[in-house]
Amino acid sequence: MGLAARKVALDILCIGEKRAFRASPFQGKSFRALPPDDRALCEELVMGTWRWRNVLDSVIASWSRYPVERLETRVREALRLGVYEILFTRMPAPAAVSITVDAVGKASRQKALVNAVLRRVAEHSGHIEMPPIEDLESYIETRFSHPRWIVRRFIDTFGERGALALASFDQRVPPVTLRTNVLKTTRDSLVDLLRKAGVQARPGRYLDMAVEVSRAGPVTDLPGYHDGLFSIQDEGAMAVSLVVDPQPGEVVWDACAAPGGKTTHLAELMGDRGLVVATDKHEEGLGLLRHSVTRLGLRNIQIVYMDVTDLGSVAGKFEGPFDRVLVDAPCTGLGVLRRRADLRWRRREKDVSAMTDIQKKILNAVAPLVKPGGVLVYSTCTLTEEENQGVFSEFLEDHPEFSPSDPRPFLPASMFKDEVPPEPRYRLSTGPGTVLLLPHVHGTDGFFIARAVRCH
Numbered sequence: 001m002g003l004a005a006r007k008v009a010l011d012i013l014c015i016g017e018k019r020a021f022r023a024s025p026f027q028g029k030s031f032r033a034l035p036p037d038d039r040a041l042c043e044e045l046v047m048g049t050w051r052w053r054n055v056l057d058s059v060i061a062s063w064s065r066y067p068v069e070r071l072e073t074r075v076r077e078a079l080r081l082g083v084y085e086i087l088f089t090r091m092p093a094p095a096a097v098s099i100t101v102d103a104v105g106k107a108s109r110q111k112a113l114v115n116a117v118l119r120r121v122a123e124h125s126g127h128i129e130m131p132p133i134e135d136l137e138s139y140i141e142t143r144f145s146h147p148r149w150i151v152r153r154f155i156d157t158f159g160e161r162g163a164l165a166l167a168s169f170d171q172r173v174p175p176v177t178l179r180t181n182v183l184k185t186t187r188d189s190l191v192d193l194l195r196k197a198g199v200q201a202r203p204g205r206y207l208d209m210a211v212e213v214s215r216a217g218p219v220t221d222l223p224g225y226h227d228g229l230f231s232i233q234d235e236g237a238m239a240v241s242l243v244v245d246p247q248p249g250e251v252v253w254d255a256c257a258a259p260g261g262k263t264t265h266l267a268e269l270m271g272d273r274g275l276v277v278a279t280d281k282h283e284e285g286l287g288l289l290r291h292s293v294t295r296l297g298l299r300n301i302q303i304v305y306m307d308v309t310d311l312g313s314v315a316g317k318f319e320g321p322f323d324r325v326l327v328d329a330p331c332t333g334l335g336v337l338r339r340r341a342d343l344r345w346r347r348r349e350k351d352v353s354a355m356t357d358i359q360k361k362i363l364n365a366v367a368p369l370v371k372p373g374g375v376l377v378y379s380t381c382t383l384t385e386e387e388n389q390g391v392f393s394e395f396l397e398d399h400p401e402f403s404p405s406d407p408r409p410f411l412p413a414s415m416f417k418d419e420v421p422p423e424p425r426y427r428l429s430t431g432p433g434t435v436l437l438l439p440h441v442h443g444t445d446g447f448f449i450a451r452a453v454r455c456h
Contacts, residue, residue: 005038006081006103009045013077016050016342025342036217049077049084050341051171054145056080059087059128063120075113078104082118086125093122136160140167149349150334153384165440170337174445176219177204178211178230179238179261181296183268185229187211197223205443206415207242210235228296233261234339236437236444239415240328240379241265243407243435243449248273250323255308255366258285260292262328267298275300277322281307309361321371329359331380331387335439335446352384359391367399370454376402378450383438388448389431395452396433402452404433410451411435415442 008030016025026043034042049056057068060079068076082100085091091099097118104111131138140151144167154163180187187203190211194201199222204210211230219225219232241262246252248271254263257278267276278301280286286303293301306317332351333343363378370376378395380387396402408416415437430436434450 002038002041003099003102005034005042006045006099008034008038009042009049010074010077010081010103012042012046013049013081014073016046016345017073017077021342036221040215040217044089045081045084047173047341048088049080050345051338052084052088052145053080053345054142055087055128056083058142059083059121059125060117062129063124064117071113072110074104074107075110078110078114079117082114083121086118086122087128093125097122136163140164144168144171145344146170146337147344147347150337150344150347153334153349157383157385162440166438169440170341172338174234174339175212176215176232177234178213178219178222179233179265180209180211181229181231181268182209183272184227184297185224190224190229193223193229199223204235206412207235207238210238226295231261231264231292231296233265234445236335236442236447237261237381238265239411239437239444240326240377240447240449241269243379243410243451244269244324244326244375244377245410246270246274246276246324250274251277253277253279253318253322253325253366253369255279255325255327255362256329257303258282258289260285260289262326263289263301264292264296264298266326267293267300268296270300272298272300275302277302277304277318279304279306279308279317281305308365309358310365318369320369322369322374323371324375324377325366325370326377326379327359327362327366328379329355329362329387329391331355331359331382332384333381334383335381335437335448338439339445352386355382356386356391359387360394363391363395364398367395367402367454370402372454372456374454375405376452376454377407378452380448381445382448383436383446388436388450389434392434392450392452393431401454401456403455404431405451405453406433407435407449407451 012025060068060083078100082096085096086093100118101111101115104114130143133139137151140146141148146167154166158166180190187209191201200214202212204212224230246266246269252266257263258280263276263278289303332347332355333340337344378392433452437444437447439446
């Protein structure tokens with residue numbers, strides 16, 4: 001019945017309450033030790049619990065004598081996990097109660113509390129109270145499980161209809177999108193290989209290297225994975241490397257490379273010729289990149305451990321110049337909340353200003369190493385104006401040697417044909433040299449992409 005999967009899921013949820021995950025939450029030894037079916041179940045339970053957390057807490061609060069925030073971490077996460085199974089899966093309620101209680105462990109007091117609350121929930125699971133839609137902030141906060149500060153930003157930026165559409169989109173289980181390794185195969189050949197193995201696969205929505213699959217198990221078990229025929233990457237992320245437009249034989253710098261999806265894409269676009277320098281200060285993420293480089297059979301990537309916010313470190317490592325530089329900057333990640341639902345509960349509004357400081361430092365550090373005539377691309381996977389247009393506009397003001405360059409010619413026109421006009425309250429500005437991919441408009445992860453050319 002998947003008891004091991006639920007124990008690991010509960011452990012991951014408890015860890016997520018204490019610290020942020022640098023990369024995927026599903027990298028630990030206990031998760032990797034699970035059989036394939038249990039890994040898929042564990043991932044579904046964890047992501048579903050994070051995705052619907054405010055709904056779950058509202059239900060728990062109705063049947064618990066104690067406020068949710070005052071419960072012990074393991075009890076609180078077990079209740080969230082159990083309520084998710086009762087409300088959102090096909091697991092019969094009695095079985096969901098029993099197996100969740102077993103997953104708690106040996107602490108009898110904790111098990112008794114979890115058992116009591118879940119039994120009450122199971123008996124009254126037919127109706128969930130929601131705030132009225134007229135109180136839009138409270139409605140979105142509960143119905144679509146987003147923290148209030150994010151809800152307010154969505155409304156201020158995208159208007160009421162846009163905020164509803166975006167928050168609703170974040171609740172969807174994201175598709176699994178593969179990026180074809182064009183050095184080893186073609187997209188059509190990859191689709192044929194997957195279909196012959198019984199995998200539902202189809203070409204991506206926009207890009208000619210993208211493949212969408214309906215997964216019923218770990219992606220690493222798909223045919224072709226260990227042969228390096230593909231990487232896992234959303235089309236929004238793929239678009240960033242296309243805007244960089246690296247050419248064979250050039251020297252390209254991916255300044256914030258880990259875990260390496262864009263680094264390897266740059267190398268593939270260059271035909272594995274030239275050099276991609278990949279830097280990052282997170283050794284764990286660089287380890288994932290090294291694994292990907294080996295699996296994909298790439299030879300033109302140089303990996304360097306380095307903090308690019310340290311101007312002295314950058315100046316000492318490289319003489320430059322680079323033909324192209326990508327700064328896929330650390331950010332609040334509000335464009336990937338359907339894929340990284342844990343970020344909703346780890347981020348705070350104060351993180352926005354902290355991230356902008358880091359982003360500005362990185363851009364100022366790399367700018368001198370872009371050759372005259374070279375390209376600088378700045379991207380984030382967030383939706384805040386401060387981290388996106390605000391940072392890029394300030395960079396252009398401080399660096400008159402750079403001019404904005406339109407990213408759209410490097411992307412398929414189909415990406416923009418369905419864009420909708422903004423509501424009157426829509427205040428997000430996108431200036432020259434930028435594009436903004438919106439989850440609820442483009443169907444991709446949210447990405448801001450800015451392109452500039454160094455004139456002198």
